[in-house]
Amino acid sequence: MKLRNLINIKKYKNYHKFKSIKTFKQWQQDNPEGTFDQYYVYRVTEKLKIRDGDHPTLTLASTIKNDETSGESIFRFLIEHGLKSHHRVVDYGCGSLRVGRHLIPFLEPRSYYGLDVTDTFYSAGLVQIDSQIVAKRQPQLDLVDGNLVDQLQEDPPDYIFSVGVLIHIPPEELSDFISKITLLMSDKTAFILGTQIAKETDSTIHRNEVTWFHNKEQIESILAENNLIATDIKSGRELEEAKGVRVFWKIVKQLQLEEQPIN
Ligand SMILES: C[S@@+](CC[C@H](N)C(=O)[O-])C[C@H]1O[C@@H](n2cnc3c(N)ncnc32)[C@H](O)[C@@H]1O
Numbered sequence: 001m002k003l004r005n006l007i008n009i010k011k012y013k014n015y016h017k018f019k020s021i022k023t024f025k026q027w028q029q030d031n032p033e034g035t036f037d038q039y040y041v042y043r044v045t046e047k048l049k050i051r052d053g054d055h056p057t058l059t060l061a062s063t064i065k066n067d068e069t070s071g072e073s074i075f076r077f078l079i080e081h082g083l084k085s086h087h088r089v090v091d092y093g094c095g096s097l098r099v100g101r102h103l104i105p106f107l108e109p110r111s112y113y114g115l116d117v118t119d120t121f122y123s124a125g126l127v128q129i130d131s132q133i134v135a136k137r138q139p140q141l142d143l144v145d146g147n148l149v150d151q152l153q154e155d156p157p158d159y160i161f162s163v164g165v166l167i168h169i170p171p172e173e174l175s176d177f178i179s180k181i182t183l184l185m186s187d188k189t190a191f192i193l194g195t196q197i198a199k200e201t202d203s204t205i206h207r208n209e210v211t212w213f214h215n216k217e218q219i220e221s222i223l224a225e226n227n228l229i230a231t232d233i234k235s236g237r238e239l240e241e242a243k244g245v246r247v248f249w250k251i252v253k254q255l256q257l258e259e260q261p262i263n
Helices: 003-010 015-020 024-030 036-050 072-080 100-106 120-126 131-137 147-154 171-182 216-225
Strands: 089-092 112-116 140-143 159-163 190-198 205-208 211-213 228-238 244-253
Touching: 015 036, 024 036, 072 100, 072 159, 089 100, 100 112, 100 120, 100 131, 112 120, 112 147, 140 147, 171 216, 190 211, 190 216, 190 228, 216 228
Parallel strands: 089 112, 089 159, 112 140, 159 190
Antiparallel strands: 190 244, 205 211, 228 244
């Protein structure tokens, strides 16, 4: 283990418990039918308990840290890129509503849709928002395979955004992940994807048990398969160790050319 990581870990009084967190392979032995996203939730939940809720984005009901600010810059960024209060917005992999808590009071009632693979994080995030705002704005929260998705497929949103999620999708599941989002898009939907990617376009970096910096070529080819095109809307900031780069892409459906009648 790198010295820097060890120092970081040692600041938690229960740091010795990190060793008890299972690797994906160990966890699969106990959960043979378990999927990777379920493992991700198990791992983050265990870490949150040991770290007493210290996590840059996620929280549990038992470990709430009242951080009102960390999602604000992303909220402002969405506004700079055209988001208006009358839009309907999907927050795909919404976690503990880090960005959602800024969007919910801003958007009209029933226009914020938070989707995630677990209700654990968004339930904990929801109680951090003023209950009067929640009652007035009625955020729609559901699982990625819940009923809300059927409703969104019939009536697609104006915006979908997904921040800090793609890095937790294994390379072999990327195609499925993007396809599921594509099903929620109409020709008018803008999908804002915020993620880190590998700096070398043709390599994938496996950062840790649940994190990848994917390679740009693979993502672009999956987007093309789904008839989507991406524009870079924020020039990438290089990450510390210069192996990765942070990007924000605006992804839209490529308009199909009308089929020409055969004479
Ligand atoms: C690092 S958190 C980011 C949460 C939130 N987007 C934010 O920026 O605060 C990653 C989130 O992605 C969710 N997630 C993991 N795999 C997913 C998948 N296959 N589909 C949708 N969400 C997923 C996790 O449950 C978690 O809430």
